[in-house]
Every structure is written in structure tokens, then in C-alpha cells.
Amino acid sequence: xxxxxxxxxxxxxxxxxxxxxxxxxxxxxxxxxxxxxxxxxxxxxxxxxxxxxxxxxxxxxxxxxxxxxxxxxxxxxxxxxxxxxxxxxxxxxxxxxxxxxxxxxxx
Amino acid sequence: xxxxxxxxxxxxxxxxxxxxxxxxxxxxxxxxxxxxxxxxxxxxxxxxxxxxxxxxxxxxxxxxxxxxxxxxxxxxxxxxxxxxxxxxxxxxxxxxxxxxxxxxxxxxxxxxxxxxxxxxxxxxxxxxxxxxxxxxxxxxxxxxxxxxxxxxxxxxxxxxxxxxxxxxxxxxxxxxxxxxxxxxxxxxxxxxxxxxxxxxxxxxxxxxxxxxxxxxxxxxxxxxxxxxxxxxxxxxxxxxxxxxxxxxxxxxxxxxxxxxxxxxxxxxxxxxxxxxxxxxxxxxxxxxxxxxxxxxxxxxxxxxxxxxxxxxxxxxxxxxxxxxxxxxxxxxxxxxxxxxxxxxxxxxxxxxxxxxxxxxxxxxxxxxxxxxxxxxxxxxxxxxxxxxxxxxxxxxxxxxxxxxxxxxxxxxxxxxxxxxxxxxxxxxxxxxxxxxxxxxxxxxxxxxxxxxxxxxxxxxxxxxxxxxxxxxxxxxxxxxxxx
Numbered sequence: 319x320x321x322x323x324x325x326x327x328x329x330x331x332x333x334x335x336x337x338x339x340x341x342x343x344x345x346x347x348x349x350x351x352x353x354x355x356x357x358x359x360x361x362x363x364x365x366x367x368x369x370x371x372x373x374x375x376x377x378x379x380x381x382x383x384x385x386x387x388x389x390x391x392x393x394x395x396x397x398x399x400x401x402x403x404x405x406x407x408x409x410x411x412x413x414x415x416x417x418x419x420x421x422x423x424x425x
Numbered sequence: 426x427x428x429x430x431x432x433x434x435x436x437x438x439x440x441x442x443x444x445x446x447x448x449x450x451x452x453x454x455x456x457x458x459x460x461x462x463x464x465x466x467x468x469x470x471x472x473x474x475x476x477x478x479x480x481x482x483x484x485x486x487x488x489x490x491x492x493x494x495x496x497x498x499x500x501x502x503x504x505x506x507x508x509x510x511x512x513x514x515x516x517x518x519x520x521x522x523x524x525x526x527x528x529x530x531x532x533x534x535x536x537x538x539x540x541x542x543x544x545x546x547x548x549x550x551x552x553x554x555x556x557x558x559x560x561x562x563x564x565x566x567x568x569x570x571x572x573x574x575x576x577x578x579x580x581x582x583x584x585x586x587x588x589x590x591x592x593x594x595x596x597x598x599x600x601x602x603x604x605x606x607x608x609x610x611x612x613x614x615x616x617x618x619x620x621x622x623x624x625x626x627x628x629x630x631x632x633x634x635x636x637x638x639x640x641x642x643x644x645x646x647x648x649x650x651x652x653x654x655x656x657x658x659x660x661x662x663x664x665x666x667x668x669x670x671x672x673x674x675x676x677x678x679x680x681x682x683x684x685x686x687x688x689x690x691x692x693x694x695x696x697x698x699x700x701x702x703x704x705x706x707x708x709x710x711x712x713x714x715x716x717x718x719x720x721x722x723x724x725x726x727x728x729x730x731x732x733x734x735x736x737x738x739x740x741x742x743x744x745x746x747x748x749x750x751x752x753x754x755x756x757x758x759x760x761x762x763x764x765x766x767x768x769x770x771x772x773x774x775x776x777x778x779x780x781x782x783x784x785x786x787x788x789x790x791x792x793x794x795x796x797x798x799x800x801x802x803x804x805x806x807x808x809x810x811x812x813x814x815x816x817x818x819x820x821x822x823x824x825x826x827x828x829x830x831x832x833x834x835x836x837x838x839x840x841x842x843x844x845x846x847x848x849x850x851x852x853x854x855x856x857x858x859x860x861x862x863x864x865x866x867x868x869x870x871x872x873x874x875x876x877x878x879x880x881x882x883x884x885x886x887x888x889x890x891x892x893x894x895x896x897x898x899x900x901x902x903x904x905x906x907x908x
Contacts, residue, residue, distance in 0.1 A: 327607075334600055341593050350589055357596035361603050368607035382612045386554050390599060393561050397592050400568055404585045411578050417589070420582050423658040 326367030334360035442468030450531020459520035465534035466516035473509030503901035540566035544678030583662020598642020604635035660728035669768030710736025744829030750902030752821035759814035766880035767803035788861025814887035
């Protein structure tokens with residue numbers, strides 16, 4: 319049995335689901351960030367899988383999916399950098415990154 | 426053929442000017458800290474003037490032959506001018522604020538320019554990767570700007586929350602895009618539209634799931650209910666001029682992308698997503714306006730009021746007709762002018778009193794009649810009273826929804842609009858009826874007085890003589906539906 323498009327899509331959907339659950343259920347900002355990274359990697363897997371199985375009308379191999387993945391990886395790295403910087407600056411003053419305890423901004 | 430780089434001159438101006446502002450700030454450490462903001466405002470003005478030169482240009486920017494990643498047309502031009510105009514006013518109201526309360530004045534002004542650049546790229550993108558990168562550019566600028574008051578805990582907290590939810594929404598949005606790519610096999614808007622109009626029936630499920638994720642992702646960016654949780658926090662924690670920018674630049678650019686994506690790429694599948702957006706629009710406008718009723722902080726009030734406005738604007742996206750497009754563009758301009766006026770007033774008050782609580786506005790009419798009167802104008806316009814900009818723009822929006830077969834949605838919008846009148850009137854009551862807590866009149870600085878006066882005149886101008894701008898919006902929207 320060969321590995322078909324469906325297999326890739328199911329794996330990436332499961333990966334995305336796990337990431338989604340982590341991002342929504344966890345309290346620690348760093349863990350949430352890890353969940354988001356997982357979601358982004360699920361997106362990458364989907365894109366690469368689709369790119370492998372999509373053929374263009376004129377028979378040339380598809381490229382857009384690969385290009386997309388490279389951009390996603392880059393932006394994910396930048397995102398982690400900015401988010402961690404913010405987490406550090408919050409930690410300096412509050413000594414915690416638990417989003418439940420960072421609650422100055424409530425009515 | 427090489428891409429036509431001359432199409433992007435306004436963007437180059439902004440990018441170079443941003444670098445220049447930082448350089449000037451670094452080279453002249455003794456510079457007064459409000460100067461970079463004025464300098465950057467000049468740059469935004471220059472980019473706006475350069476954008477005007479592209480009226481009636483209708484050309485695509487082809488990265489590789491056959492792949493149009495950006496398109497410069499009247500829709501682009503209209504939004505470019507609007508975004509540059511917003512940036513000028515944001516920078517003018519920032520100058521004194523930055524001088525008094527923030528460090529790193531050069532970077533602040535430069536990032537405001539880069540955010541505007543990101544917004545402009547969002548408007549002209551006609552390819553998924555390009556539009557998404559532009560969206561990220563804008564979002565990253567806002568993450569930094571919201572948390573710019575480094576020593577203020579509220580600002581940091583708002584930045585962290587905004588960033589986490591923003592990154593989360595990006596992941597949702599991307600998953601949607603990847604599904605759309607899988608179904609259609611292309612990332613250009615034109616290609617997607619072509620693939621969607623001759624698709625087989627079996628692809629519907631993947632498409633609908635893709636739309637759900639894309640709408641959720643963009644819903645976060647425009648702050649539609651139920652994806653709005655970060656909005657009040659970000660609005661309250663951010664430096665005040667950035668709050669104004671969040672409510673104007675970020676909304677205008679995100680809606681321009683939203684509308685272009687859904688009317689050029691996804692229009693053949695209109696039936697699949699129309700009801701989703703209509704539903705979100707109805708919930709958003711009711712929720713935003715109802716929760717606004719209980720707010721005591723001016724910024725949180727404006728956060729919820731802007732959520733309500735997002736609901737109104739979503740009507741146009743759900744309708745997806747040319748009339749809806751022109752009324753969306755028109756409403757965006759009216760909303761931007763009105764909101765900028767309101768926020769400039771709040772900035773003046775905040776610079777002077779250090780407070781943004783509604784209760785502290787008590788007796789403003791006695792203490793500074795000009796500010797109070799201008800605020801009344803802005804609030805009446807937001808509520809949609811006749812003679813003010815908000816009436817006409819909202820009216821057009823509701824009518825376009827009605828004409829597109831969304832009669833019930835326009836009905837809900839009218840009710841929501843009436844509710845909003847109540848909390849705007851509460852603010853006015855505070856200024857005119859309640860006695861001042863702190864006695865003594867104060868003066869508005871000359872420059873900001875001028876800015877407020879210009880914006881207030883703009884509000885009346887759009888309310889009394891809307892024809893010129895409406896014509897421009899009509900021409901702009903026609904470009905999206907020319908096929």
C-alpha cells in the first residue's frame with residue numbers, strides 16, 4: 319500500500335488539532351507558543367503534501383506550495399523571536415508568564 | 426518581462442523614509458523627541474501624494490511571468506491614499522505623546538510608517554503568499570507598537586496577549602489557505618476564481634472547512650466576535666496613538682484584504698461563505714454594542730464601539746456586490762476620519778490629565794468647550810446621526826446589504842445602531858451635564874487644535890456633501906468587479 323494524499327492530510331489535521339488544543343487549554347505563554355508552532359508545522363505538512371500531488375494544467379511541477387512553506391518557516395521564526403522578547407519583558411516585572419495571573423487589564 | 430517596479434514607488438518612499446527617520450534619530454541624539462514624528466508625517470504625506478499619481482493606472486505586478494502578485498488599480502489607490510492619510514494624523518497626534526511618555530522616538534515613528542507600508546501591500550496583494558506576508562508585516566509592527574511603552578506593565582501585558590492571539594489566528598488563517606491551495610492548485614486570486622468556477626461537487630467539504638479557517642483568521646485581525654477577546658485589552662494597554670491606529674489602519678487594511686480576497690478569488694463560491702460572514706456580522710454588531718454599554722474606560726468603550734463598527738462593515742463583505750464595495754470603502758473613510766478626531770481629542774485630554782476614564786471627562790464642556798464640542802461631533806458621527814459622516818456611510822452600507830438579499834441583517838444593524846446611540850450619549854452627558862471634578866480651564870495645543878478642527882470639518886464635509894468621495898469609492902470598487 320502506498321502512502322496517499324489522505325494519509326498526509328490526516329496526520330497534519332491531527333497535528334493541527336493537538337496544537338490547537340495546547341494553544342487553547344494551556345496557561346503558560348511559552349507552552350501556548352509551542353502549540354502555535356505545532357499548528358504552523360501542520361500547515362507546512364499540508365502544503366508540502368498538496369504540492370506533491372497537485373499538477374499544473376500545462377504539466378509543469380507545482381512550486382507555490384514549496385515557496386509558501388519557506389515563507390511560513392521564516393515568519394514562524396520571527397514570530398517566536400518577538401513573542402519570546404515580549405514574554406521576557408513581562409517576566410521581568412511580574413516574575414510569571416502564566417496568562418491567568420497577568421490580568422491588570424480587566425475591568 | 427521584468428516586473429514593473431515603478432508601480433511600487435509609494436511603498437519604496439515609506440520604506441526608505443522609515444530607515445531615514447531611524448538614522449536621523451541615531452545620528453542626532455540631542456534631537457527633541459517629537460521631531461521624528463513630524464519628520465515621519467512628512468514621509469507619509471509624500472507617499473500619499475505619490476499614490477495619487479496612480480489614479481486610472483490598472484496594471485499587475487508580475488513576479489514571474491503569468492503570476493500577478495500585486496495589482497495597482499483605483500481600489501489600491503483609494504486605500505493607499507486613505508492609509509497614508511491616517512498615518513499622517515496618527516504621527517501628528519503621537520508627537521507630543523511620544524515626547525512626554527515614550528523612549529525610542531525614532532523607532533516608534535519608523536514602525537508606524539512600516540505598518541502603513543504593510544497595510545498598503547495587503548490592499549494590493551492578489552496572491553495568497555504576498556497578501557499573507559503583508560498581513561504579517563502589519564501585525565508584527567502592531568505587536569511591537571502595542572508593547573512600546575517598555576516600562577509600563579499594562580503595555581507589555583497587552584502586547585503579549587495581542588501577540589499570542591495574533592500568532593494563533595495566523596495559524597488558523599494559514600491552515601485555511603493551505604486547504605484552498607490544495608483544492609484549487611494555485612495561489613493567485615485569478616487562478617483560484619477560475620478553479621472555483623469549474624470545480625466538481627466533491628470538493629465542497631474541503632472548501633467549506635478552508636473558508637471557516639480563513640474567516641476565523643481574518644476575523645481575529647478585524648476583531649469580529651467571537652474572535653475579539655484581545656481587542657479591549659490591546660486598546661487599553663497600548664500607547665494611546667497606537668490605539669487610534671489599531672482602530673483605523675489595522676481595520677481598514679484588513680477589510681481591504683478581506684474584501685478583495687473574497688470578491689475576486691472566492692466569489693464563485695459565494696453561497697458557501699455568505700451565511701458564515703452574515704452570521705458573524707450579526708453577532709458582532711449586537712455583542713460589541715451591548716457590551717459597550719457597561720464600559721467605564723474610554724478606550725475600552727471605543728474598543729467595543731469599533732467591534733460594533735466591524736459588524737457593520739462585515740455586511741458589505743457578506744453582500745459582496747459592487748455597491749457593497751463602494752459603501753464599504755466610503756464607510757471606512759468616514760469611520761477613519763471620525764475615529765481619528767475622537768482619538769486626537771482623547772490624546773489631548775490624556776496628555777493633560779493622564780486619565781482615560783469616562784468619569785474624568787466630567788464637565789469638559791466647561792473646562793475646554795472646543796474639545797467637548799469636537800467630541801460631540803465625533804460621537805454623533807459614530808452613532809450615525811444625520812448631517813454627520815456616519816449617517817450617510819452607514820445608510821449606504823445597510824442599503825447595499827438589503828439589496829443583496831440580506832434584509833434581516835440590515836434590520837439587525839439598525840437596531841444595533843440605535844443601541845450604540847445610548848452609550849455615546851452617556852459620554853456626552855458626562856461632558857455637558859456633570860459638574861467638573863477638577864476645576865479650571867485648559868488650552869488645547871495649537872497644532873492639535875488644528876488637527877482636530879480639520880478632522881471635524883472632514884466629518885461635516887462627508888456628512889453634508891458626500892458626492893466626491895462616494896464617486897471615488899464607486900470607481901475604486903468597480904475595479905474589483907470589472908470582469
